[in-house]
Amino acid sequence: KNPPLYFHSLSWKVLLHDATLSVLHRGESDEPDEPEAAAAEENFGFKTRKCPPRIEELESFEDDLLKMIEQVQFRKTSTELQQRLRKDSERIASSTDFIVPADKTRNLYSHE
Numbered sequence: 001k002n003p004p005l006y007f008h009s010l011s012w013k014v015l016l017h018d019a020t021l022s023v024l025h026r027g028e029s030d031e032p033d034e035p036e037a038a039a040a041e042e043n044f045g046f047k048t049r050k051c052p053p054r055i056e057e058l059e060s061f062e063d064d065l066l067k068m069i070e071q072v073q074f075r076k077t078s079t080e081l082q083q084r085l086r087k088d089s090e091r092i093a094s095s096t097d098f099i100v101p102a103d104k105t106r107n108l109y110s111h112e
Contacts (some may be wrong), residue, residue, distance in 0.1 A: 007062050011052035 078086075092099065097110040 009053060009057055011058060014055055014058065015052055
């Protein structure tokens with residue numbers, strides 16, 4: 001997935017978790033005071049238009065995660081089957097023969 005979007009979601013989760021803990025610690029209800037006001041705001045199907053505040057505790061985690069993503073390297077690998085299929089497709093593509101499919105099977109026959 002997209003790391004900045006992940007960080008955006010993670011920041012909201014941490015912020016809401018911290019707010020819930022502080023409400024529970026104070027012994028208050030965690031229900032919103034005015035649910036009608038929140039429902040009346042039009043967000044076009046999205047939860048909110050606001051951006052989460054920057055959380056200092058997450059900055060080093062985000063930096064390390066981005067560095068780890070940047071360091072991912074891919075290498076080319078192929079099996080015997082892949083090599084054989086590649087050679088067969090190259091041979092078929094470069095062939096000047098007429099290739100005809102068989103009846104009721106998946107066999108192909110070549111004819112000069």
